[in-house]
Amino acid sequence: MNIGIIGLEKSGKTTIFNALTGAAIPLDTFNEGKTEPNIAQVDVPDERVEVLTEMYKPKKTVYGKIEFNDFIGLKSADTGKGLFTSQSMALIKNSDALALILRNFSHESLNAAMYPPDPLKDMEIIRSELVLSDLVIIEKRLERITKDLSRGRSTPLLLKEQGVLEKINTLLSEGNPINLENLNSEEQKLISGFRFLTLKPLFVILNSDEQSYGNNPELIKTIEETSHIIEFAGNFEMELTTLEPEEAAEFIKDMGITESARKRLIAFAFDLLGYMSFYTVGEDEVRAWTINKGDTALIAAGTIHTDLAKGFIRAECFNYADLVELGNEKEVKKNGKWRLEGKEYIVRDGDILNIRFNV
Ligand SMILES: Nc1nc2c(ncn2[C@@H]2O[C@H](COP(=O)(O)OP(=O)(O)O)[C@@H](O)[C@H]2O)c(=O)[nH]1
Ligand SMILES: [Mg+2]
Numbered sequence: 001m002n003i004g005i006i007g008l009e010k011s012g013k014t015t016i017f018n019a020l021t022g023a024a025i026p027l028d029t030f031n032e033g034k035t036e037p038n039i040a041q042v043d044v045p046d047e048r049v050e051v052l053t054e055m056y057k058p059k060k061t062v063y064g065k066i067e068f069n070d071f072i073g074l075k076s077a078d079t080g081k082g083l084f085t086s087q088s089m090a091l092i093k094n095s096d097a098l099a100l101i102l103r104n105f106s107h108e109s110l111n112a113a114m115y116p117p118d119p120l121k122d123m124e125i126i127r128s129e130l131v132l133s134d135l136v137i138i139e140k141r142l143e144r145i146t147k148d149l150s151r152g153r154s155t156p157l158l159l160k161e162q163g164v165l166e167k168i169n170t171l172l173s174e175g176n177p178i179n180l181e182n183l184n185s186e187e188q189k190l191i192s193g194f195r196f197l198t199l200k201p202l203f204v205i206l207n208s209d210e211q212s213y214g215n216n217p218e219l220i221k222t223i224e225e226t227s228h229i230i231e232f233a234g235n236f237e238m239e240l241t242t243l244e245p246e247e248a249a250e251f252i253k254d255m256g257i258t259e260s261a262r263k264r265l266i267a268f269a270f271d272l273l274g275y276m277s278f279y280t281v282g283e284d285e286v287r288a289w290t291i292n293k294g295d296t297a298l299i300a301a302g303t304i305h306t307d308l309a310k311g312f313i314r315a316e317c318f319n320y321a322d323l324v325e326l327g328n329e330k331e332v333k334k335n336g337k338w339r340l341e342g343k344e345y346i347v348r349d350g351d352i353l354n355i356r357f358n359v
Contacts, residue, residue, distance in 0.1 A: 001290055002067040003269060004095030008122050011103040012207040012234040014038065017070035019237035019261045025070070037091055038070040044270075044277070044288065045263045048320050048350065052279060052286045055328075064277055064288040066266055069095060089133060097201040097273055099265075100126055100227075104216065105209035105235075119206060120222060128175065130197040135172050137194055138165050161190050172198070201273055204229040205265075210236050214256055230268050237261040276349040279320065280304065297345040301355045311357035315341045320350035 005013045014027050021040035043063035053061045071088045092098070102119035145162045148154075164187040168178055177198035180188055204227045208216060213233040223229045236255065240248045252260070259267075270276070274293045278300055279286065289303050297317070302309030322337040323329065332338050347353070 001065075001269075001273070001275060002069065002094065002096045003099050004069045004071060004092050004097070005099050005101060006071055006092060007101035007126065008103065010107070011101040011122065012105070013070050013101050015234040015238050016099075016101055016205060016207060016232060016261070017068055019232070019234060019241060020068050020265060021262075022241045024242075035072055035088075037072070037088070039067065041065050041067045042262060042266075044266055044290065046277060046288050048277070048279065049286060049288050051324065052281055052320070052352075055323075056281050056283065056286050058282060058284055058286045060285045062285060062287040064290045066269075066290075092197065093195045095200060097203070097269065098197075099205050099269075100202055101205050101207050101234075102223075104206050104212065104219070119219065123204065123223065123227075127177075130202075131172050131175060131177060134178065134194075134196045134198050135169070137196065138169050138172070141165060141194070142169065157190075160186070164190050203227060203269070203272055206231045207234040209233065210255070228268075228272050230265060232261055232265075233257075276347075278347050278349075278351045278353055280354065281352055282354075291347065293349070295347055296343060297341050297347055297353070297355075298343040300347045300351075300353060301357070304355065307359050308355045308357045311359040312343055313356040313358055315345060316354040316356065317341045317345070318352055319348060320352060323352065 005017055007013050014025050017023065017038055017040070018025055021042050023038065023040050025038050042065070044066055046063055049061060049063055069091065071092060100123065102122050104117050104119050106115050106117060142162065142165055145158060145165070148158060149162075164183065167182070167187075168191070171178065171182070178191075178196050180199070183191070204223055206216065206220065206223065206229055208214075208231055210233050213231065213236070216231065220229055220231065233255065236251075237260070240251060240260065243251065248260075252258075258264075275290050276293050277288045277290060279288055281287075289300065291300055291303055297315040298309055298312055301312050301315065316338070317340070318329070318332045318338045322332050322335070326332050326335055326337070329338070
């Protein structure tokens with residue numbers, strides 16, 4: 001899973017990227033001509049992996065992974081139109097979800113026009129930019145279709161595509177994001193290849209200064225009307241990553257923060273995006289895997305390796321909760337909590353799987 005960090009320039013994207021990943025990217029790299037995104041993979045914090053490692057004493061422990069991409073800053077509205085460069089656009093398209101950073105702090109380095117912060121306005125700017133980006137894609141495609149049709153290359157499928165794109169075009173032109181609820185499954189399939197930005201799950205990270213952090217209930221309430229939101233004190237969180245754990249723990253307590261930014265954000269994103277973890281265990285390796293809620297045993301197998309999906313026979317399955325309650329696998333079996341499941345089995349959060357397969 002891959003989260004793209006977007007926002008206006010100087011909203012604190014790189015600061016938060018550093019806080020989340022423990023990287024130490026200088027804050028002004030993009031001003032100096034850097035155009036490729038900062039990318040880092042981090043472990044998904046997971047107590048269950050720790051407990052399983054304790055139990056199985058494997059040679060290797062592998063946590064779930066989540067990737068963060070910090071894109072080049074979008075210029076603020078007063079410096080010009082077309083906030084996304086085509087290069088960052090192409091990259092943002094690959095994100096599974098977008099984290100929209102809103103600046104809620106003042107800074108001497110920011111010019112007068114950007115001072116004081118106006119997170120609601122910034123949110124509007126980015127949202128309309130996402131809409132605009134989708135509109136551009138649709139317009140191009142519609143032109144192409146019109147051309148094809150005028151050359152007599154009409155097919156029922158092409159006409160259907162034209163229909164659904166026109167429908168979306170109208171919605172977007174009114175400033176609305178694309179809403180799948182307005183589309184039937186055939187229409188949804190027809191547009192899935194475009195990877196429209198307004199279709200991506202999006203949540204807001206309100207980047208507040210240390211003084212106001214935790215004291216923005218009104219603002220948060222307003223943002224909540226349209227978006228899921230989590231508040232960070234970006235600067236503070238970034239500095240925490242440079243401290244020794246004990247020292248950091250003390251600062252965290254003083255700020256009234258319960259967990260590190262990474263822990264809070266990943267838990268928030270998992271919940272919001274409907275992700276969950278299953279596990280594989282053994283002498284060699286204890287490992288966490290990420291899938292979507294509702295995914296089948298077959299999909300879980302394919303996440304581990306395509307061969308396991310191709311040659312899937314059965315999934316040996318028990319749940320972490322039963323294992324911890326009963327103490328070991330033997331007891332789990334004795335108590336009838338160890339099962340063999342088929343392809344269609346819906347994997348539960350915390351399931352421990354061993355795929356029987358044959359290639
Ligand atoms: N006071 C304060 N300053 C911040 C915070 N987050 C970022 N900044 C400052 O804002 C400026 C821009 O930050 P940066 O992360 O480079 O923003 P980006 O352009 O969105 O990547 C830097 O000078 C940061 O030190 C914050 O939470 N509080
Ligand atoms: Mg930056």
